Amino acid sequence: xxxxxxxxxxxxxxxxxxxxxxxxxxxxxxxxxxxxxxxxxxxxxxxxxxxxxxxxxxxxxxxxxxxxxxxxxxxxxxxxxxxxxxxxxxxxxxxxxxxxxxxxxxxxxxxxxxxxxx
Amino acid sequence: xxxxxxxxxxxxxxxxxxxxxxxxxxxxxxxxxxxxxxxxxxxxxxxxxxxxxxxxxxxxxxxxxxxxxxxxxxxxxxxxxxxxxxxxxxxxxxxxxxxxxxxxxxxxxxxxxxxxxx
Numbered sequence: 251x252x253x254x255x256x257x258x259x260x261x262x263x264x265x266x267x268x269x270x271x272x273x274x275x276x277x278x279x280x281x282x283x284x285x286x287x288x289x290x291x292x293x294x295x296x297x298x299x300x301x302x303x304x305x306x307x308x309x310x311x312x313x314x315x316x317x318x319x320x321x322x323x324x325x326x327x328x329x330x331x332x333x334x335x336x337x338x339x340x341x342x343x344x345x346x347x348x349x350x351x352x353x354x355x356x357x358x359x360x361x362x363x364x365x366x367x368x
Numbered sequence: 369x370x371x372x373x374x375x376x377x378x379x380x381x382x383x384x385x386x387x388x389x390x391x392x393x394x395x396x397x398x399x400x401x402x403x404x405x406x407x408x409x410x411x412x413x414x415x416x417x418x419x420x421x422x423x424x425x426x427x428x429x430x431x432x433x434x435x436x437x438x439x440x441x442x443x444x445x446x447x448x449x450x451x452x453x454x455x456x457x458x459x460x461x462x463x464x465x466x467x468x469x470x471x472x473x474x475x476x477x478x479x480x481x482x483x484x485x486x
Contacts, residue, residue, distance in 0.1 A: 258486060286442035322467045322483035324404035329447065329467050329483050349440045349447050351469060365440035365447050368376060 251357040257321035257328035260352070260359070264318045264330060270304055278358035286366050312337040326354050369475040375439035375446035378470070378477070382436045382448060388422055396476035404484050430455040444472050 251259070256276060263272035283300045285291045294300050313336050320330040330350050337343040347367035352359050369377070374394060381390035401418045403409045412418050431454050438448040452464040465485035470477050 254486065284442065320485065322465070322485050324402065324481055324483040327483070329469070331449065331467075347440070349449075349467070351447070363442055363445075365442040365445070367438065367440050368372065 253326050253328060253354040254323050256354050256357060256359070257323050257330075257352070261318060261321040261328075261330050264316070264332070267316060269316070270308070273300065273304065273359075276357075276359045278355065278360045281359055282361045284361070284363040286364060310339045312339075314343070328352050328354070371444050371446060371472040372441050374472050374475060374477070375441050375448075375470070379436060379439040379446075379448050382434070382450070385434060387434070388426070391418065391422065391477075394477045396473065396478045399477055400479045402479070402481040404482060428457045430457075432461070446470050446472070 260272045260276050263269070263275065277297050277300060279297055280295060281297060281300055283294045283303060285293075291303065294303055313334060315335040317333040318330060319333075320328070322329040328351075330352070332346070332348050332350065334346040334348075335343070336346055349365045351363045351365065353361040378390045378394050381387070381393065395415055395418060397415055398413060399415060399418055401412045401421060403411075409421065412421055431452060433453040435451040436448060437451075438446070440447040447467055447469050449467045450464070452466075453461070454464055455461040467483045469481045469483065471479040
């Protein structure tokens with residue numbers, strides 16, 4: 251699959267609310283996942299670590315709705331926008347507006363990097 | 369200015385419709401500008417070349433409206449989404465949905481890369 255095909259299939263799963271399945275299907279074994287923060291979560295590498303981040307996230311957020319836009323494609327990268335209506339554990343319900351920038355190699359996502367709306 | 373400050377000031381100008389001025393203020397002298405296409409426009413380097421692309425674009429598109437969202441920030445990069453209601457010369461009015469990924473160094477944009485909605 252080329253980048254456009256990966257971008258479309260990945261984003262289609264996200265649009266169906268199947269974000270974890272989208273990662274499961276397209277993450278490379280040594281995928282790198284970056285967050286816009288300092289500390290342990292800033293850069294994770296490998297499917298196990300990245301799956302662990304997802305499991306932590308779902309355990310600590312109640313997701314009411316996710317609006318997904320994209321993909322936007324250029325070369326071997328694509329961008330997806332996520333607008334999430336969530337309640338983080340112990341906090342108030344809020345909207346998280348973020349984009350993911352994904353890099354594709356051999357039909358798999360080798361890097362994902364999340365950017366947050368200011 | 370750090371990346372967050374550049375991202376905010378640049379995006380604020382874009383939101384006012386001052387896209388050319390935003391570039392004028394923040395492009396580094398040797399800025400690289402990438403388009404998601406093959407050929408001469410795929411990669412331009414230097415303010416003159418990038419300004420020329422902008423002039424060509426404005427000469428060949430009638431812009432009815434631009435909706436700007438962002439910025440989304442991570443490290444030394446930020447993302448801006450542009451949804452443009454335009455009529456390209458000799459074509460029919462259409463919506464262009466794209467995102468720009470910008471890389472900042474020393475308070476200037478050293479690279480911009482445009483991704484198009486599929």
